[in-house]
Amino acid sequence: MTERYEAIVIGGGAAGLSAALVLGRARRSTLVVDAGEPRNAPAAHMQGYLTRDGTPPGEFLAEGRREIERYGVELVRGRAVDVVRDGAGEFDVTLADGRTVHARRLVVATGLADELPSVPGVAERFGRDVLHCPYCHGWEVRDQAFGVVATTPMSVHQALMVSQWSKDVTLFLHTVAEAELTDDDLRRLAAAGVSVMPGEVAGLVIDDDRLTGVRLTDGTVHDREVVFVAPRAVPRTRLLERLGAELRETPFGAYPVVDETGQTTVPGVWAAGNAMGFAEQVITAAGAGYRAGATINGDLLFTDLDATGRA
Structure with missing residues (x-):
């Protein structure tokens, strides 16, 4: 028989x-269905979470799993491969092992995947000395020699942001043509003291398990200690699309249209964390999950009270 959950x-x-x-x-x-693919897995520590600053992500999640267990929440390690909405407005979720579980309400917190630039060395060093978010890691690498590998004109914004943490920043244009930089871009880069280096990046220079430079295709090597990149965000919205949720296009991909509680355009379905937007950090993702959970509880309560009153 199908296992049923609220x-x-x-x-x-x-x-x-x-x-x-x-x-x-x-x-x-x-029931929590956990595929075990957290976005911040490459990072040794998570920063900016009040009272949990510096906590390893794996340790944070393990404690979270222990906490929900105390309140009777079940957790299954696996993947949800399909979901359908039935005639009663409830949901059948199919797991990768073939089981089907049923829910009255659904929270989609599947996050997103970071697709890294195909520069040799970037994937191997990501989360160590190849970074993407200065709010996540800027303090830990402050005052070092930064490089920013541009893969889109938006990389100018990234270079300007990281200059808050170091006054030695070089923007490697890589796949961005100089002509794509606007007058405002050039003015702001100059004001921030960011050097602009044309030419495609061939790879990173690693010495004794430490990033020491950026090599261009012309063979020149530029000494750098930290490199920032802009991964392409790949939202995991397949299940939401399967349910017919409306999506909105953003510069970082298509995300569900939600209200202030995270409820999507599909009745009974909420999105939370990076499933609803690119910029959600751990602390804001947790807050979004809290709002969704509290809203769902109230929704179920009043749905049942109204049904009882009509009986």
């Missing part, structure tokens, strides 16, 4: 676990 949370990161914690504490039967 809520199923798809995704076991900060957003999903936070939603599940609220629902468990509200005495709602809840």
